[in-house]
Amino acid sequence: MTDQIVEKVAVQTEESRNQGRRAFLKGSAAVAGGVMFTKAASAAEGAGYDAKKAVAPYAGKEEITTVLQDGAARKTLGFGVRKYPYGMPSPFEKEVQRRTLEWLTPDSMASITMTPLHQLHGIITPNGLHFERFHGGVPTINPDEHRLVIHGLVERPLIFTMDDLKRFPSVSRIHFVECPANGAMEWKGVQLNSVQWTHGMMSCVEYTGVRLSDLLKEAGIKPEGKWIIPEGADAAGMARSIPLDLAMDDCFIAYAQNGEALRREQGYPIRLVVPGCEANMWVKYLRRIQVHDVPMQHREETSKYTELMPDGTAQRFSWYMEANSVITYPSPDFKMEGPGKYFLRGLAWSGRGKVAHVDISVDGGKTWKEAHFTSPVLDKAWTRFELEWDWDGSEAFLMSRVTDETGYVQPPMPQMRKLEGTNNVYHRTAMVTWRVHAWEDGKNGGLIENVQY
Amino acid sequence: MTDQIVEKVAVQTEESRNQGRRAFLKGSAAVAGGVMFTKAASAAEGAGYDAKKAVAPYAGKEEITTVLQDGAARKTLGFGVRKYPYGMPSPFEKEVQRRTLEWLTPDSMASITMTPLHQLHGIITPNGLHFERFHGGVPTINPDEHRLVIHGLVERPLIFTMDDLKRFPSVSRIHFVECPANGAMEWKGVQLNSVQWTHGMMSCVEYTGVRLSDLLKEAGIKPEGKWIIPEGADAAGMARSIPLDLAMDDCFIAYAQNGEALRREQGYPIRLVVPGCEANMWVKYLRRIQVHDVPMQHREETSKYTELMPDGTAQRFSWYMEANSVITYPSPDFKMEGPGKYFLRGLAWSGRGKVAHVDISVDGGKTWKEAHFTSPVLDKAWTRFELEWDWDGSEAFLMSRVTDETGYVQPPMPQMRKLEGTNNVYHRTAMVTWRVHAWEDGKNGGLIENVQY
Incomplete structure (x- = not known):
């Protein structure tokens, strides 16, 4: 499928931060959107009117009169109910979609698409834009035929139909889900000029399902059972080893996302939800859970999802996604249109x-200001933040830094790189920096790009 | 468009509750789904196993072995990434859709479709299933050309582009939105045998937008300005009168629902959000807000959305939706499959x-038990509740009764009818009752139907 968006790839920063943090935009300089000022801004002269406000839309009596005329939509009937028994976005939003980088993985059956974070609002990701990651393509499973087996070191091996699962007590929670490879391409230096590419391997939805602990208690764990091995029914047979303590905590088996049945790309009819942990543990198309005495050493926790350290050893079982944050607006998909309030x-x-x-x-x-939250603050979920900024038009370097309730502070990239080198792929959760080019900078004025130091 | 589901219409209850609350199912007795027990329930004999648990899925060693074989999905690759740049539900979920009652309104351009509440989970309604209500069809508006005007009794008439609006401080909140006609068909007696028909004129999503108070302050309300009149750009020119106090409270102008741009059916590119109030005030395709000294007496607040009282007068300006609740499972779309835990x-x-x-x-x-909540409890949003029930197979009458934080208790239907008669259409928020037919009741055993008393 042809991707209509030009991939914007920036070269790596050539000099260190202290040497001026210069960076160059290479390739297409086209931007997908613009931060627009109303042209008539300076015409505003009402009593008490603050021209420095974010908008200045007063445009004189004539234009008001024009705008108040009935437009085209008033003069024709629109379409009727049930044109879309299951609705779709406006055709004007067709560019808001999941995208992939063609060079990122060699095969579409074992690849990823990213969520367009720069186009999203709030903390819920609509189901149609939830990022995808498959290891063997997406099966279309008949839920009536699907079974979940719990076996291994249990008192009672169990087989569940979908109806069985729905008859257990339910739980509905909003959680983010993130691939540990989110930001993988940025370890050695900047590569990609869109927050969809640097951070789009994650989404945040409301899941509904059955507590895993309820099912495991129903099966009865034998004393020697210390690990669970969930496995998917798809061609990849995805499996991970999860310690029993973690499994008995707040995990659940979801059959719904954002109110409706799971989407196929996210594991229809059931997936494991492991709140706060890397997405590959959230096994999709879940068909069995084996209770084991030792971890499995599955290929996806040896060949993949391990972290290559500078000394040649590999970190394994890095379950939790540490605190992370990113500024989505303005970000490299936008262009500043002039100094003013943002x-x-x-x-x-x-x-x-x-x-x-x-x-x-x-x-x-160099200096920091605290942002405020514009959404509910939920456990292991996205939180939206916002901060007023009066941009004077000079060069700026935008960064965000989160602190979570455990006191963990998001590190700068040099600190992360110093500890973990540059051969690692996973859990790159350091701060990113957006360089805003000075307004007077010729044709680059107001451009925003991904830089590192 | 052909609706594949047979409409299930029950006749009104013929006798009062005290005379036995008999009711008859008329027309198709087909049910869309079933509450399934695993057939092998009684085979469970593990140590400490409680056969009365909701599920009893142990089915013997042979079946476990069979189920653990690799299935069809394991043996073939599925589809690859970006088959659906904007995703859609599994084809197995195609019956989960918005539906209308053909006889409810005479014209699809001024009609409604209902959200399939019995098929939903959690508190978020997916955008594709958000109920629809149009007065003049759905326009497809180009957001680049759309303008919002604030004028009338203001210091500075203002014109906003979509980009202007997005540059204001943002707010993201999860709220329910409900047509005051929700339940309208049930005033005189039961008519409809599905929670999609009795309560589906509502949804609950996360909205993101701009506080209305910020925009009104920017315009500067003159002392004589006491009401706002928001008006839509669609063929219906929907308008309502909202007192300034309410407008300055927690209202906002939304440009996003569940993370993405509003859907056309819900007002793309902008709609008013009036949390807690009836949905017709949440003007869609919002094109102007006139500040006025008196309410407008628009046709939609005189011919519609007024409540005809027994004495012939009409209640008007019934803004707030009072506390309400409904049991969605089991409900008339399901059929009990035998006594046991639910x-x-x-x-x-x-x-x-x-x-x-x-x-x-x-x-x-006669007797009541307190349910517990299975979702976050948010302001003016849906809350999910759940209660364990050991059904012994005898006739049952299921009811739910909510109390909100103001202390208001949801009334029974006779009390509401006594006050407001049966000619009213709006704000029928009384309790409903689902009758569960006794298990031994021949072919009707386990059927669930909407009854009143």
């Missing part, structure tokens, strides 16, 4: 619990 | 704030 916006989240606070810097980390 | 589930909500508690009766209101 509201910096973004997402913060933590696999360890709730977001406690978020600080924002516009000068590359 | 978890009664439903939705509660209040236009006045948070849900405080929900009681459930299985004996038609």
Whole structure:
């Protein structure tokens, strides 16, 4: 399928931060959207009117009169009910979609698409835009024929139909789900000029399902049972090893996302939900859970999802996604249209619990201001933040830094790189920086790009 | 468009509750789903195993072995990423859709479709299933050309583009939205045998937008300005009168629902959000807000959305949706498959704030037990409740009763009817009753139907 968006790829920063943090935009400089000012801004002269406000839309009596005329939509009937028994977005939103990087994985059956974070609002990801990650393509499973087996070191091996599962007590919670490879391409330096590419391997939805602990108690864990091995019914046979303590905590088996049945791309008819932990543990198309005395050493926890350290050893079982944040607006898909008031916006989240606070810097980390939250603050879920910013048009370096309720502070990239080197792929949760080019900078004025230091 | 589901219409209850509450199912007795027991329930004999548990899925070693074989999905690759850049539900879920009653309104351009509440989970309604209500069809508006005007008794008439609106501080909140005609068909007696028909004129999503108070302050309300008149750009020119105090409270102008742009059916590109109040005030395709000294007396607040009282007068300006609740499972779309343990589930909500508690009766209101909540409890949003029920197979009458944080208790239907008669159409928020037919009742055993008393 042809992707209509030009991939914007920035070269790596050539010099260190202290040497000026210059960076170059290479390839297409086209931007997908613009931060627009109303042209008539300076015409505003009402009593007490603050011209520095975010908008200045008064445009004189004539234009008001024009705008108040009945438009085309008033003069024709629209379409009727049930044109879309299951609705779809407006055709004007057709560019808001999941996208992949063609070069990222060699095969569409074992690849990923990213959620367009820069186009989203609030903390809920609509089901149609939830990121995808498959290891063997997406099966279309008949829920009437699907079974979940719990076996191994249990008192009573159990077989569940979908109806059986729905008859257990239910739980509905809003959680983010994040691939540990989110940001993988940024370990060695900046590569990608869109928050959809740097952070889009995650989504946040409301899941409904059955507590895993209820099912495991029903089966009765034998004393020697210390690990669970969930396994998917798809061609990949995805499996992971999860310690029993974690499994008995707040995990559940979801049959719904955002109110309706799971989507196929997210594991229809059932997937495991492991709140706060990396997404590959959230096994999709879940067909069995084996209770075991030792971890499984499955291929997806040896060949993949391990972290190659500078000394050549590999970190394994890095379950939790540490606190992370990103400014989504403005970000490289946008272009500043002039100095003025902006509201910096973004997402913060933590696999360890709730977001406690978020600080924002516009000068590359020299000074910080606390942002406020514009959404509910929920456990292991996205939190939206916002901060007023009067941009004077000079070069700026936008950064966000989250602190979670455990006190963990999101590190800068040099600190993360110093500890883990640059050969690692997973759990790159350090801060990112958006460089805003000075307004007077010729044709690049107002451009926003991903830089590192 | 052909609706594949047979409409199930029950005749009105013929006798009063005290005379036995008999009711008859008329027309098709087909049910859309069933509450299934695993057939092998009685085979369970593990140590400590409680056969009365909701499920009893142990089915012997042979079946476990069979189920553990690799199934069809394991043996073939599924489809790859970006088959659906904007995703859709599994084809197995195609019956989960918005539906209308053909006889309810004479024209599809001024009609309604209902959300399939019995098929939903959690508190978020997916955008594709959000109920629809149009007065003049759905326009497809180009957001680049759309304008919002604030004028009338203001210091500074203002014109906003969509980009202008997005540059204001944002707010993201989860709220229910409900047509005051929800339940309208039930005033005189029971008519409809599905919770999609009795309560489906509502949904609950996360909205993101701009506080209305910020925009009104920007315009500067003149001292004589006491009402706002929001008006839509569609063929219906929907308008309502809203007192300034209410407008300055927690209203906002939404450009997003569940993360993405509003759907056309819900007002793309912008709609007013009036939390807790009847949905017709949430003007869609919002094109202007006139500040006025008196209410407008628009046709939609004189011919419609007024409540005809027994004495012939009409109640007007019934803004708030009072506390309400309904059991969605089991409900008339399901059929009990035998005595055993069930978890009664439903939705509660209040236009006045948070849900405080929900009681459930299985004996038609003689005795009550408190349900627990299985979702976050948010302001003016749906709350999910659940209660364990050991059904002995005898006739039962299921009811739920919500109390909100103001202390308001949901009334029984006779009380509401005594006050408001039966000619009213709107704000029927009284309790409903689902009759469960006794298990031994021949072919009707386990059927569930909507009854009144």
